Amino acid sequence: MLTTENALGIIYARGESIQSVQEGVELAKEQEEFQIELYKDLIFRAIFGDDSVKNVLKCLLNAVLSQAELPLIAELELGSPFKAPSFYDGKFSIMDLHAIDETGRHFDIEMQLQPQTFFGDRLFYYGAGLFGTSLQQGKGYTDLPKVVCVAFINFPLDSQKPDVWFDKWQMRSTLGTGLGTDKVTSIFVRLPRVFEEEQLPPGKFSGQLFHWVRVLSSYSKLTAKEKRELARSTEGFAELERRITGYFSTEEGRKVIYAQREFDSWIKDLQREQENRIEEEHKARVEAERGREEERRGREEAERRGEEDRLLYIERQKKMIVRLFKRQFGAEAALPENWAEGRSADDLDVLADKIDECATLEEALAVLEK
Numbered sequence: 001m002l003t004t005e006n007a008l009g010i011i012y013a014r015g016e017s018i019q020s021v022q023e024g025v026e027l028a029k030e031q032e033e034f035q036i037e038l039y040k041d042l043i044f045r046a047i048f049g050d051d052s053v054k055n056v057l058k059c060l061l062n063a064v065l066s067q068a069e070l071p072l073i074a075e076l077e078l079g080s081p082f083k084a085p086s087f088y089d090g091k092f093s094i095m096d097l098h099a100i101d102e103t104g105r106h107f108d109i110e111m112q113l114q115p116q117t118f119f120g121d122r123l124f125y126y127g128a129g130l131f132g133t134s135l136q137q138g139k140g141y142t143d144l145p146k147v148v149c150v151a152f153i154n155f156p157l158d159s160q161k162p163d164v165w166f167d168k169w170q171m172r173s174t175l176g177t178g179l180g181t182d183k184v185t186s187i188f189v190r191l192p193r194v195f196e197e198e199q200l201p202p203g204k205f206s207g208q209l210f211h212w213v214r215v216l217s218s219y220s221k222l223t224a225k226e227k228r229e230l231a232r233s234t235e236g237f238a239e240l241e242r243r244i245t246g247y248f249s250t251e252e253g254r255k256v257i258y259a260q261r262e263f264d265s266w267i268k269d270l271q272r273e274q275e276n277r278i279e280e281e282h283k284a285r286v287e288a289e290r291g292r293e294e295e296r297r298g299r300e301e302a303e304r305r306g307e308e309d310r311l312l313y314i315e316r317q318k319k320m321i322v323r324l325f326k327r328q329f330g331a332e333a334a335l336p337e338n339w340a341e342g343r344s345a346d347d348l349d350v351l352a353d354k355i356d357e358c359a360t361l362e363e364a365l366a367v368l369e370k
Helices: 004-013 017-029 039-050 049-070 119-131 207-221 224-233 237-247 249-327 344-355 360-369
Strands: 076-079 097-101 106-112 147-153 166-172 180-190
Touching: 017 166, 039 049, 039 076, 039 106, 039 237, 039 249, 049 076, 049 097, 049 106, 049 119, 049 147, 049 166, 049 180, 049 237, 106 119, 119 147, 119 180, 207 224, 207 237, 224 237, 344 360
Parallel strands: 106 147, 147 180
Antiparallel strands: 076 097, 097 106, 166 180
């Protein structure tokens, strides 16, 4: 999870001085408009992860739960996003947001911009971690609270199924028995990639979630009129708007903006490095394949020429044996039919020596028929 502190730490690690960060904050102060991109995880956490606006988070989650046909939230409290491992070398988990409702149901809320092929497994790991540590001593397994992981993602979960914009995973039988458990649920909400001008297909989201997806994916592009309409139609939006306006007018909010920008720049640098590395590796593979192909063709050409030379030598040997036979036993002497069939070049060399040693035609014919 990205925080203001570790994002600024990345800036320092890149060689930026404290003064340059402070200068960046001052520069941000001078700007009249900020690009508030709620699909960026640091900004998302800063806006929705404060107790003062937990009602906004509740409204957002209820919009998701409504489409997922799960019970809605009445009251919501924020929990710690940190999940320590239960064994020495276990993996430490950091959620974007962690919340608990009035029934004890736990929520892991994630905002994920960068594509990850393993993201479904990662979300289940977070949910399983919450589930496995939520039962108090003395309680029975029937008291296990439910866990709901909600992920807002900016990419298709499966590149082969780009039309899946909303999905709900639970542990259910695949044999049609209807058995299973809904104790751990993963919900995926795909946001349109507005930076690629991707449009939201109609009918993918209903009710309040349709409005919230629009807010999360394109808040910075909303006009004043559109914001007024959203304030009337979307529960929690007016409170969200006040939170954004107030928070980003403070130095802390501007630091978040600057840290997010610098983090995005760092990510782009990493992506460029990765793209360059992939391109170099591709070139190396192509060059290696070209070398292997040239070597293969060279071997085939050598084998072809070798075979031609072998056949040419055999033909010369056959003609030489015919001349030798005629010279020794007369022009009218006939060699047996198919006398050279199946004989190698070495065989013909030996045969020529044996015929040369034959004193009579009968001896020569006997040699040829062996």
